[in-house]
Amino acid sequence: MQHYNYFQYEKPNLNFEKPDRALTLGNTFPLEYEGYKNYVPTTPNNLTEKEALMWDIQKYAFVCNDLGLYLDLHPTDMKALKYYNENLEKLTKVKEEFERRYYPLTKTSKEIMRRPWPWINDFEGLK
Amino acid sequence: MFEYEKRLAYPIKISKPDLEMAKVIISQYGGPQGELAAALRYLNQAHTAKDPRMKALLVDIATEEFSHIEMIAEMLTQLTKGLTIDDYRKANMLPYYTEHGFDLYYESSTNLPFRAEYISAVGDELANLSEDMAAEQKARAVYEHLIDQAKTDEVRMPLLFLRQREVVHFNRFKEMFDILEKEKKQK
C-alpha cells in the first residue's frame, strides 16, 4: 500500500452548489462552472409527481458522483466528505420512496422481493 | 462489475422529432469524440493504472460516461420517435434506414462506424492522461457545435449539461496529471 500526502492537494474554502442547481448546471463546484455563450441552464418545471421524485434521485446521485470524482483525488477532504454523506443519505431515502411507489430501480432492490418479477415492466429509464 | 439502474442521469423529454438534429447528435453516440469512445477509453486504461487514485478516477468517470451514452441514445430515440421511411427519405437518410432500420447504431455524423482507433492506451500514465484531457476538450468542442445547432431548450439543456461534464472531467484529469508530475519530481 502506497502512502500519499493528500493534504498538499486539498483546497481550502471549497464551496458546493445545492443539489438542484448542481444537476441543472452539471456542476457541483461553483469555481468550475464555465457557461457557453449566453445560454442559461434551467431546472425543468411542470414535472409530474413521479418525474419530480426521479429528479430528486437524479440530483442527489449527481452530487454524490461529482464529489466522488473529487474525493478520488482528495480522500481526506472532510468538507467534501461531509457533503457527500449528506447527499448519500438523502439519495437513499428518495430511492426507497420511489421504489416503494413506482418500481425497483435495480435487480437487487428490496422491492424486487415484494412483487412477482417486476423487472420487465416500467422501463422508465428508456421511455 | 456493473449493475443496471433503471433511470437516466439527467431527464430527457423531447416532444418534437427532428431527424436533422438526430443526424448530428449521433456523433456523440459513436463518433470519434463520442461517449462510447470515452467510456471504453477510461475503463480500459483503469485496469492497468498503477496509481490507486488514477484507477478510481478512471473507473468512476468511465461509469459516468456509460450513463452519458444512455442519455444520447435516449435523445436519439425521442428525436426519431414515430418517424416514417418518408421522413428518412426527405432527410437523405435512406442509406441509414437500409442498414439499421429504425435502430440506433454507433457511428459519427459523417457515417463512419465506431472504430477502436478513437481510443488509445500507450503504457504511460502521463501520456494516457494527456490523451484523456484532449478527449474531454474535443468532446466539449463537439457539444458546442451541437448546442449551436439546437432549436429548442428540450434539446439544448441536456447538451449544456453534457458539455459541462466534459469541463469537469478535464479538470479532474488535469489535476491527476499535475499530482503525478509533481510527485515524480519529488522522488
Ligand SMILES: [Fe+2]
Ligand atoms: Fe467526459
